[in-house]
Amino acid sequence: EDKVVQSPLSLVVHEGDTVTLNCSYEVTNFRSLLWYKQEKKAPTFLFMLTSSGIEKKSGRLSSILDKKELFSILNITATQTGDSAVYLCAVIHNTDKLIFGTGTRLQVFP
Amino acid sequence: DGGITQSPKYLFRKEGQNVTLSCEQNLNHDAMYWYRQDPGQGLRLIYYSQIVNDFQKGDIAEGYSVSREKKESFPLTVTSAQKNPTAFYLCASSKDSQSTDTQYFGPGTRLTVL
Numbered sequence: 276e277d278k279v280v281q282s283p284l285s286l287v288v289h290e291g292d293t294v295t296l297n298c299s300y301e302v303t304n305f306r307s308l309l310w311y312k313q314e315k316k317a318p319t320f321l322f323m324l325t326s327s328g329i330e331k332k333s334g335r336l337s338s339i340l341d342k343k344e345l346f347s348i349l350n351i352t353a354t355q356t357g358d359s360a361v362y363l364c365a366v367i368h369n370t371d372k373l374i375f376g377t378g379t380r381l382q383v384f385p
Numbered sequence: 386d387g388g389i390t391q392s393p394k395y396l397f398r399k400e401g402q403n404v405t406l407s408c409e410q411n412l413n414h415d416a417m418y419w420y421r422q423d424p425g426q427g428l429r430l431i432y433y434s435q436i437v438n439d440f441q442k443g444d445i446a447e448g449y450s451v452s453r454e455k456k457e458s459f460p461l462t463v464t465s466a467q468k469n470p471t472a473f474y475l476c477a478s479s480k481d482s483q484s485t486d487t488q489y490f491g492p493g494t495r496l497t498v499l
Contacts, residue, residue: 279427309487309488311490316492316493317475317490317491317492317493318428318475318490319490320487320489323487363427363428365427365428372430372433372443373418373428373430373488374427375420375427375428375429376427377425377426377427378427
């Protein structure tokens, strides 16, 4: 059965800390992995990763994919309270549908 | 402005009633999707449509119905057959479903069954 597993489920840190969120997957015919940030409403797109070993960066956020070990990480450096959200990982597989993980809830306190 | 709109933002219904959630996009995207989100669970796919007048069941289609009469519209009906309809419903679209295009989400509709 195809699945996407995120860890940890929940994370509480102080401003300025660096966090690493994990996403592992087992899917048929993997195509791409996506990271989304979800605050109170709909998820907003962060990154799409298709190739292994190529880091994508956007400000304090970065992400990398390991297709051999079947996982991705999302790093956030110098966290701010505005980073508090649920971070969702999703994988596109051969049927072009997204399979989502349960998300990691990040809380950043001042 | 281009984007995806969902209405209403909040919806309350009594048990036994059908209710329809609206999803409209002006991005000229071919593919549209409906997801359900419950606490502690990832998004689960209800229905998706790759092209006008065609749609397929997702992982949890029972108790739901959709239509795709126009490219920009993909309404979802939650029928009385859906046993646990209270949830947050998200609509998404992508340029097409034959590539690895990103899905973009609407703001969501929170449905509560009283």
